[in-house]
Amino acid sequence: MKRLALALLLFAAPARGEEYRMGDYRAPVPLGLDGAVTVDTDEARDLLARGDVVVLDVLPAPRRPSDGTWLLPRPRLSLPGAVWLANTGYGDLSPAMREWFAGQLAQLSGGDKARPLMFFCVIDCWMSWNAAKRALSLGYARVYWYPDGSDGWEFADLPLERVEPRGP
Template identity: 50%
Template structure:
């Protein structure tokens, strides 16, 4: 086989870089717990999703950032390790709406297939919370950590859901020092072959 000449040897790396760039893969560091896969899923049409200055208040089901200021974004492998170490896992997925049923109809809420051992604090990932719901979130975090804000927390819900981003940011602002955000959530956990367990939410303050 004829070896490429000097000019071609200069062109080949540039072409390889172009293929990677067009494909949306960036081979570089992504901060603690980051990965190239996370960088890809956190992009829309090749443009990285920026963190907002405050909480996300609309379009919660959408691609999320690959970063969390003050916290650590983790992948499934890290989530598995932390789970094995007994770190508290907090699910913030909203509760499914109750159907409009005739008076007197018995309705049982369907359990969520969740990461085992998680504390499910429903409806706490919205951009705006009432004082009662914010207290519900913070009381739940305090219970999960034994009121020790240096203890780690893993906060998640479903993939491509800003609810977990908002809740993780709220925990950081409340003074928690080791907040891990798991943006792949239940889907990433299950896709890795991990078991799920039926879970019920902690009662809201209005229940």
């Protein structure tokens, strides 16, 4: 059993020398993220109840090739009060997207790098792990990672609300 758990952890980890997960984003995720606090659904609910955490959904969303508008096959239901920073969880972001992401975090945190930020996506999605790791690299000190995301929230029968994506 220990070998299986170790194999799963090794499979889930980014390749050695890789700072972010660069592909296969819908795969088992690790148990945690160095520098961040990994939270379960009850802890995520408690963070939201406190009212000072910035709740960040990073689920990807496709854009229309012709004009760049969002192409959403169905409405996104997310955690209450979440801001959807679409496409910011990829492992390799363009310089413009990295700059936009940093600007959004600065705006949403009021420029306070000690303000709590909670990142999520859906279950078994590396996007939130990558985005949380990127926030840590930008100097944010109170980063929370909710790996069960909106799926875990829904499974716990907690309310979801419609959210629209933001993006450059």
